[in-house]
Amino acid sequence: MYNELTDQEKRVILEKGxxxxxxxxxxxxxxxxIYTCRRCGxxxxxxxxKFKSGCGWPSYDDSIKGAVKESLDADGMRTEITCxxxxxxxxxxFRGEGFTEKNTRHCVNSISMDFVPESRIERAVFASGCFWGxxxxLHKIDGVLATKVGYTGGETDNPTYKQVCSGDTGHAEAVMVEFDRDKTDYETIAKIYFETHDPTQVDRQGPDIGEQYRSEIFYFSQQQKQTAEKLIKRLExxxxxxxxxxxxxxxxxxAEDYHQHYYKKNGKTPYCHIYQKKFD
Structure with a gap:
């Protein structure tokens, strides 16, 4: 579902003004x-x-991974960025201007964006098998701003996928979720987490077997822990x-870039994470 746009917003966002x-x-x-897309959130x-470039538009030297697409303008002169x-x-x-060490400037129309202040952002980490699924x-939940896959819970610093798959790192394949507390809450996301895997399986999920595929919640606060405990009790x-x-x-x-939003990149659907309602 897309946000309703004003005529001025349509001129920029849809008509490339x-x-x-x-x-x-x-x-x-x-x-x-975090700055978000005005049209889809x-x-x-x-x-x-973000940095001050003096060009008259908001400038950024990097985007959130996978959030922005680049394509050459029809005239072949500039590179357009789209959500x-x-x-x-x-x-x-634009690149090569020397404003920052990354030597990149994303020149963005303010009208194309909304902003979520840090005070409204909460983070959560979940593991339940292959992090692709x-x-x-979790990324599809309304109010979720961003997700990324990675490794946590083990002893090895900066592990590679190959190292984690070896079973020697102690890490689980996991997903970090950032969400807007004004639009959703931790319990809603945790419910979807439990409803998209089998929490009774130990060190596996479907055909994927190993400690890295365990079901585990990594909480940032006692409130998150208590919410998870409450949901587990309801399932029990x-x-x-x-x-x-x-x-x-x-x-x-x-995790490595090729793992991020794997199914979206490849146009496939999860093979071992299927939604099944578990809460009334």
């Missing part, structure tokens, strides 16, 4: 948080990537022998 320089509300905006840029989720026009990207389901009252472990969140290591 440009707002006047120095007129956008985010040009001189440097609050901590997908996370685009972190405030830590990878909905295709909405954002602006253009976990991310596929239904007769399920829940094996899901609860551990305090620790270092989360990002």
């Amino acid at each position: 440009t707002e006047k320089p120095f007129s956008g509300k985010y040009n001189d905006h440097y609050e901590s948080g 997908a996370a685009l840029y972190r405030s830590s990537s 990878a989720n909905c295709g909405g026009h954002l602006g253009h990207v 976990v991310q596929h389901h 009252e239904k007769g399920l022998d829940v094996a899901t472990e609860l551990s305090k969140a620790n270092e989360f290591w990002d």
